[in-house]
Amino acid sequence: WIFRVPTPLRYFTHLTLFLVILGVLSAAVIFLVDLSVHVLEVFRIWISSDNFGGYFVGFIFYFLTALILCLLSTFACQALGKEAEGSGIPQMKSILSGFYDRSKNALKLRVLGAKSLGLICAIGGGLPVGWEGPNVHIACIISHQLSRLPFFRFIRRDKSLRLQMIGAACAVGLASSFGAPVGGVLYSLETTASFYIVRTFWKATAATVSGALIYKLLYDTPLVEAFQKTSFDVGVVDPTELVLFALLGILMGCAGSLFVFCVHQVYRIRMKKLPLTNRYILVGIVASVAAILQYPVELFRLDPRMAINELFSPETLRVLNPLQVFLLLVVKFPLVVVSVGLPIPAGVFVPSFLLGSCFGRLYGELLKLIFGDIIVPGGYAVVAAASFTTGVTRALSCAVIIFEVTGQLRHLVPTLVAVLFAFVTGNIFNRSLYDTLIIMKNIPYMPYMRKDRTPDMKVSQVMIRECISVQEYSNAGMLQEILQAYPEFSCFPVVNKDGYLLGAVKRRTLLTLVATQSQQSSMISKVDVDYGDNEEFPASSGNMAYDEEEEEEEDSVHSIENSSTVSSNRNHSQWKTKNTNGGHNYLPESSLSHMEVPKDVSPLLVTEDTQLGRVHFLFVMLMPKCAYVVNGGKLTGVVTRLDIVECGQSSSTS
């Protein structure tokens, strides 16, 4: 930029540039992953064909490549980053619900490597897992890594914008998996736990449209088997058929929640009975079983999109017969259930589409036998694919995704009806798969709770009564001591000598203060602190952030093991242990003069009588790390984010 553009316009152009790069880059990476999977698949088909000997030799090759690839996938995750295991959507939900600090390890560059490599090997190795969850994860990592570039630093600095970009990246990930820009945006809305920032909407759309353009460009090439557009008659769906579609929706809701139940049970049994099983043995067994079961019918081995295209077709089935469709359903259902919980990258949308369309096709064929040619079984396959996926993920946006995948709006109303019924039916039985995974894997998450679900408790029952604080007038020695004793606190409350809360101060400000005072040692002076160093983008200073410090993330590979395991409970335990020793009165010891501590943070205040449900709401909305408890103006304690989550969890399980 040679000439200076006015700041708002510059902000806007930078942002747009970021979104376009995000969309294009994500779509390209996602396509590359898909292409690699396809190459592996072609290679395995070729190696297991009759060229090298009979049926049995082919099977041996097929089996061995499956085993090797799946173990490689496991290895990639273990070596490069365990955060790459699973779908990735649960972690993104955690980040979007305000646990950025706790889940940000999942956004490291090495996780991108693990995820894409693991995904290629897992799908290439024949495990029936989907790629859209991992793709969402990949897009989010790309977004995060892009925002670390100096050019886009304004995004990193603004907590709200950072979250919006994660949201936009979720949309891109899904949109670029299916070429579904609108569905992707809607899905990212539903991924958000409680409150969607409306300004994310155009950003997500801009990014997904960029992604969709690249998707169109790349998938129009005959390199990869893509979803085909359907070609149903344009005729109107008869209103009486709606009853059949609604019934299908209810069935799919039940099936979806059965799926979630099975995944949960399998995981629970594994954790209970086989807690020490080596991950390689686990993946190896599943890969072997999958290879044995999938080898006999060629279509089972191939890209699920081929089967889905066949099932969606308005004509009669050509490659498959109804028995094979039934077999596909019976074989794939347990395989998918087991695969989703494995320590490899594993999505659930595409297998859900497959299972749903199998079920729907069978349902449609059955209806065709009863009612005759009015029924188009392919239409039922489309509707069932959407509603089974909704039954599993509880995302209504599946309906929109399926329209964009099939390119036809003929089944608009039937699909919406079926999806709604599936959503409602599923919710009667259990939570969505992602919420189940979040609970299973202990991912920090703060959902929006209905008030009747929160326990009828007051803040005084959960707060930590000892609270570290800084005196209004302190000298450098006292401040130094506190700063050293609590290196993990980014913000301290400031009280006067009687314990009344005056405000709060950032760690950074205190550090500057101490440094300044040790220079001009024995002179009483009100120190002029530089309150912010981000003049270039005034918009950036954390609209959303209640405590707006931005930590520079350490990216050293060595500290991973520590930070990912310890940090999960560090903050919290230290509140409890250190504080009981420390107390909150640091009496003057040094001979340095006292000076007034600036109060540059406005802390979140609650009273001891405040109901916990209300505090929960505050934490959901404002996403602070902690809130100070005051009683008649005096600082009496602190409530952290984790206290609230734990309290909510203990109440919901009991």
Added chain:
Amino acid sequence: WIFRVPTPLRYFTHLTLFLVILGVLSAAVIFLVDLSVHVLEVFRIWISSDNFGGYFVGFIFYFLTALILCLLSTFACQALGKEAEGSGIPQMKSILSGFYDRSKNALKLRVLGAKSLGLICAIGGGLPVGWEGPNVHIACIISHQLSRLPFFRFIRRDKSLRLQMIGAACAVGLASSFGAPVGGVLYSLETTASFYIVRTFWKATAATVSGALIYKLLYDTPLVEAFQKTSFDVGVVDPTELVLFALLGILMGCAGSLFVFCVHQVYRIRMKKLPLTNRYILVGIVASVAAILQYPVELFRLDPRMAINELFSPETLRVLNPLQVFLLLVVKFPLVVVSVGLPIPAGVFVPSFLLGSCFGRLYGELLKLIFGDIIVPGGYAVVAAASFTTGVTRALSCAVIIFEVTGQLRHLVPTLVAVLFAFVTGNIFNRSLYDTLIIMKNIPYMPYMRKDRTPDMKVSQVMIRECISVQEYSNAGMLQEILQAYPEFSCFPVVNKDGYLLGAVKRRTLLTLVATQSQQSSMISKVDVDYGDNEEFPASSGNMAYDEEEEEEEDSVHSIENSSTVSSNRNHSQWKTKNTNGGHNYLPESSLSHMEVPKDVSPLLVTEDTQLGRVHFLFVMLMPKCAYVVNGGKLTGVVTRLDIVECGQSSSTS
């Protein structure tokens, strides 16, 4: 309900029932309005045909009926409720941004009458106004009135749920205007100012799908001219054509913002030069001009949907020729600009579709002359209709609405690209039409502001320093006095004798307390107050509400004039006037014993140093009426919602 269902399920079934009734009822009312318009239209075509004499006699009849109907429309609004004037979407935006109390007059039943009657007469009278804004308003009124039924009282009681239902109603209103369930839901998301409650999503979808079912049922009858599905070839749009579509988007963005600019200027000039013009004269003049301009070409007189269907068709134009299309554009553009600001119900979507498709068709025909038969001008009309509407409303959901209207996804990517360009281009020039109308008409509204746009001020600069408070230990006399002096306050802060803030108390609790104490006069007792009377639906007590009082709305027709004009500034001025006299020390005067005042509300606290941008954020997120300012624990003042809005406005205009 004979047998008792468990509460959560009952809550859920009641809610679903509400949503279905809302969808069905709204769609039915909206269809009835449409049908009435159609009947009027047929009648006027018949009366102005050659049956009764020549061309001139027909014109006289046409002219007179136009004048009468438009004046009737004005009369309906003036007599039944001025809130029915205009689109209605600005008021809904105001309510969704937290100004329920200030804009709830727009949700009265008589406004429903005014709106539907006014709309029928206005469109029937030939004014080129749309019906989707009024339909949104109608659906919101239906939602509000439904929630007043005893059976659905739990919705009224829960501030969050109430807002969610308004959101769902917005979706229904739009969805039932166009048979676009997904577009309606998306539009209601974009109508929300800042934060969309994700749980609204399925509710809105459930309601819109119910509405869409009724829409399909009713519009399949040949009673009313409806939007026709398009029948473009399924073939892929050439990527190089995208450049042309993007250019079209930019043009439409400019045209849309020109439209908004014109509407604003016309309104400003009217207010400045002709402030006292009688509304009937105004409407009469516009109606006359419209009648004169629209009479010569028959298609101009008819339902705009006929012209739109013609312009969207993939074949060459049959009824219209390009010159007529140009004429349509030139005649309708200024007419629509003027009509939108008139004191009648007036939407803007449908005229925008018409203007956009005219422009797009011309653009397409021109391109066809240049590039030959590759170009399908109808496709450009579709894309331009969406992107011009986006240029006017700045709602990306117009793209989805147009897909659902045309029933084809062929132009998915081109439309999204064009719509994004129109959105961005429009935003460079000015605000959306609705935001402009909000400012023009002084509707209270709290948008989400970027931090760099808020003034760099502290709370201490805007707060009202005198703040009414209740002493921790008070007797009935003191409480009575405060309650009588400030009848409009629903919540009072409680301080101890040194002025330290302890909490806050609801008006209702104080009333109970006073009543109880006057019974057992001279006995010192801690009164056991009934903290809530809504045991039936524990979920209902205001998740969203920071101050959770629910006022029973007075619906008397007599109090309208007062409440709508006075209440707009009542709260605010009284803080300022009464308080300076009153001060905050109510010394004990009565001989009654003192008792402890319960603190059943946890107030929103800020410190004097808190930056205004931050307080703005709190108000946007938590939607309280006021926040108390504390300094070192002492209550020193109060900030109201209006202080923040005024401060933001004064800074944005300067």
